Amino acid sequence: MVGEIKIENVSKSFVNPDKTSVTALENISLNVEAGSFVSLIGPSGCGKTTLLRAISGLGLADEGQIYVDDEPVKGPGADRGFAFQQSNLYPWLTIKENIAFGLKARGIYKEKKSDVDEYIEMVNLKGFENSYPHQLSGGMNQRASLARALVGKPKVLLLDEPLGALDAFTRMNMQDEILKIQHLHSITMIMVTHDVDEAVYLSDRVVIMTPRPAKVEEVIDIQLSRPRARGSQDFIQYRTKILKILNYAGENKEPEYYL
Amino acid sequence: MLVDRLIPLSPKQPASNGPCFFYLLCILGVLSLLILAVSFFNERISEKLVSSGPVFAGGILVLNIVNIVCGKFALLPVLFFPSLDRIFEVFINDRELLGECVLSSFKLLLYGYAIGGSLGLLTGILIGFNKTFSYWMDPFTKIIGPIPPTSWSPLVLSLFSTSYQAAIFMITLSVWFPITIMTSNGIRNISQAYFEVADTFGAKKLYKILHVGIPAALPSVFLGLFYATTGSFVTLITAEMFGCKLGIGWYLNWQKSMMLYANVYAGLILLALLCNIALKFLFVFREKALNWQKGVIKW
Numbered sequence: 001m002v003g004e005i006k007i008e009n010v011s012k013s014f015v016n017p018d019k020t021s022v023t024a025l026e027n028i029s030l031n032v033e034a035g036s037f038v039s040l041i042g043p044s045g046c047g048k049t050t051l052l053r054a055i056s057g058l059g060l061a062d063e064g065q066i067y068v069d070d071e072p073v074k075g076p077g078a079d080r081g082f083a084f085q086q087s088n089l090y091p092w093l094t095i096k097e098n099i100a101f102g103l104k105a106r107g108i109y110k111e112k113k114s115d116v117d118e119y120i121e122m123v124n125l126k127g128f129e130n131s132y133p134h135q136l137s138g139g140m141n142q143r144a145s146l147a148r149a150l151v152g153k154p155k156v157l158l159l160d161e162p163l164g165a166l167d168a169f170t171r172m173n174m175q176d177e178i179l180k181i182q183h184l185h186s187i188t189m190i191m192v193t194h195d196v197d198e199a200v201y202l203s204d205r206v207v208i209m210t211p212r213p214a215k216v217e218e219v220i221d222i223q224l225s226r227p228r229a230r231g232s233q234d235f236i237q238y239r240t241k242i243l244k245i246l247n248y249a250g251e252n253k254e255p256e257y258y259l
Numbered sequence: 260m261l262v263d264r265l266i267p268l269s270p271k272q273p274a275s276n277g278p279c280f281f282y283l284l285c286i287l288g289v290l291s292l293l294i295l296a297v298s299f300f301n302e303r304i305s306e307k308l309v310s311s312g313p314v315f316a317g318g319i320l321v322l323n324i325v326n327i328v329c330g331k332f333a334l335l336p337v338l339f340f341p342s343l344d345r346i347f348e349v350f351i352n353d354r355e356l357l358g359e360c361v362l363s364s365f366k367l368l369l370y371g372y373a374i375g376g377s378l379g380l381l382t383g384i385l386i387g388f389n390k391t392f393s394y395w396m397d398p399f400t401k402i403i404g405p406i407p408p409t410s411w412s413p414l415v416l417s418l419f420s421t422s423y424q425a426a427i428f429m430i431t432l433s434v435w436f437p438i439t440i441m442t443s444n445g446i447r448n449i450s451q452a453y454f455e456v457a458d459t460f461g462a463k464k465l466y467k468i469l470h471v472g473i474p475a476a477l478p479s480v481f482l483g484l485f486y487a488t489t490g491s492f493v494t495l496i497t498a499e500m501f502g503c504k505l506g507i508g509w510y511l512n513w514q515k516s517m518m519l520y521a522n523v524y525a526g527l528i529l530l531a532l533l534c535n536i537a538l539k540f541l542f543v544f545r546e547k548a549l550n551w552q553k554g555v556i557k558w
Binding site for chain 1: 450452453455456457458459460461462463466470471474475477549551552
C-alpha cells in the first residue's frame with residue numbers, strides 16, 4: 001500500500017497586511033495510514049486548508065516536515081491530487097481537455113488516453129466531453145474536477161471542501177462516488193469539511209482541530225461498517241460526540257454580536 | 260438614383276468627366292437586387308438582410324443628403340466639399356496610383372504589425388511572468404508608452420537611413436505598447452487558482468505559461484490587438500506624411516497641399532475601408548480563438 005502520510009511538528013504563520021503575524025498551524029503531528037480516509041473538521045478559518053495545502057506542497061510549512069511514503073514534501077507533485085473548493089476548471093478547455101490536462105502536462109497523455117474516457121464515464125459525464133465548463137451545472141463541473149484530480153492515479157487525494165457548494169442530493173451522490181473511487185484504487189484521502197455528517201459518513205478517522213492557532217484537539221476513530229446508514233443510532237452518537245467537542249473547541253463560545 | 264438624376268448639379272460645382280456616383284449607385288443597386296434574389300433561396304442570407312436592411316437604407320439616405328447639400332445645391336464651399344461624382348471619379352482616374360498606395364501602406368502596416376505584435380507579446384509575457392524583468396521594464400513602458408509614436412519622428416528620421424524604416428519603427432512602436440500593456444495586464448489578472456491546479460499536476464513553468472497563462476490572458480491580448488490596429492492606422496498616416504514616396508498617408512498629404520479635396524475624400528474612404536477590413540479580420544480570428552468565451556461574457 002502506498003500513500004502513507006506523516007505530519008511531524010508542522011507550524012506555519014502568515015503575515016497580515018498590517019505586518020502583524022498570525023499563527024495558522026502550531027506544532028501539528030498526525031499520521032495518516034495508507035489507503036485510509038481522514039477528515040479534518042473545525043471552525044472556519046482555523047487552518048484546515050492551510051494544513052491541506054502544506055501536504056500538497058502549494059504552501060510549505062515554516063517548521064516541521066511532512067512525509068508522503070517517507071519522502072519529504074518539497075513542493076506540489078502529481079502524486080498528490082488536489083480537489084479545490086471551486087471546480088477551477090479551465091474555461092477555455094472542454095470537459096475532456098480539462099480532465100486530460102494533468103496527463104498532458106506530464107507528457108503521458110498518449111499512453112493513458114483510455115483512462116480519460118474511463119474517468120469521464122465514472123463521474124457520469126459521458127456525452128458532455130465536448131462541452132465547456134460554463135455550459136454545465138456546478139455539480140457536473142465539480143465531478144469533472146474530481147475526475148481531473150484522479151485520472152493521473154495519485155497516491156493521495158486532498159479534498160478541500162469540494163462538495164461545499166453543491167446541493168444536498170448531489171452532495172450525497174458525490175460522497176458515495178468518492179467512496180467508490182477510494183475503495184477501487186485504495187487512494188489515501190484527506191478531506192477538509194465543515195459538515196459533521198459528511199465527516200462521519202466518509203471517514204475512517206475524524207481529526208478535530210482548534211481555532212487559531214490550529215492544533216489537533218482530538219482524533220476520533222469511526223468504527224462503523226460500510227456502507228453507513230446516516231440515520232443509525234451509532235452514526236448519530238458519533239455526530240453528537242463530534243459536535244460536543246467542537247463546541248468545546250471554541251465554536252460559539254462567545255456570542256459574535258452584542259446588542 | 261432618382262435624386263441623383265433628376266436634380267441638376269449646381270452650376271457652382273466643377274463638372275466631372277462622368278456620373279461616377281451614379282455608376283456606384285447602379286453597382287450597389289444591382290448587388291442588392293442580386294442579394295435579394297438569393298435571399299429567397301437561402302435562409303441565412305435572408306435573415307441577415309432583414310437585420311442589416313435598415314442600416315443600409317440609412318446609409319443611402321446619408322449619401323442622398325450629402326449629395327443634395329454638397330453637389331446639387333452647393334450649400335457648402337465647393338472647394339472643400341466636392342460633388343460625390345468627383346470623389347468617386349478619383350477611384351477610376353487615380354486607380355493605379357491609389358492601388359500602389361494601398362499596397363505600400365499595407366506592406367508598411369504588415370511589417371510594423373508583425374514586428375510590434377510579436378515584440379509586444381514577448382515583452383508582455385515576460386513582464387507578466389518575470390518579476391525582475393517587470394521591475395526593470397516597468398519604468399521603460401511607463402515613459403515610452405504615453406508618448407505618441409509619431410512624436411519620435413525627428414529623432415527617428417535621423418537614426419534610420421530611410422524614411423521607410425523610420426515609418427516601420429513608428430508603427431512598430433504604436434503596436435508594441437498596447438499589446439505589451441494588455442498582455443501583461445491579462446496575465447497579472449489570472450486567478451492564482453489556475454496556476455495552482457497546474458502545480459498539483461506537477462506542470463513545469465514553461466508548460467504553465469503556454470497552457471494556462473497565455474490562454475487565460477488571450478481575451479485581454481485581443482483587446483490590445485484592437486487598440487493596436489486603430490493606433491497603427493493613425494501612426495501609419497502620420498508616418499507616411501514624413502517622407503514616404505508612396506502610401507495613403509502620403510497621398511492624402513499630397514492631394515491636400517494641391518487643394519484637391521475630392522482626392523482627399525477618396526483617400527479617406529479608402530482608409531476607412533482598409534481599417535475596417537483589418538478589424539474584420541481580427542474579429543474573425545478572435546471568434547475562432549475565443550470561441551469558449553461565448554456564454555461566459557456578453558459577446
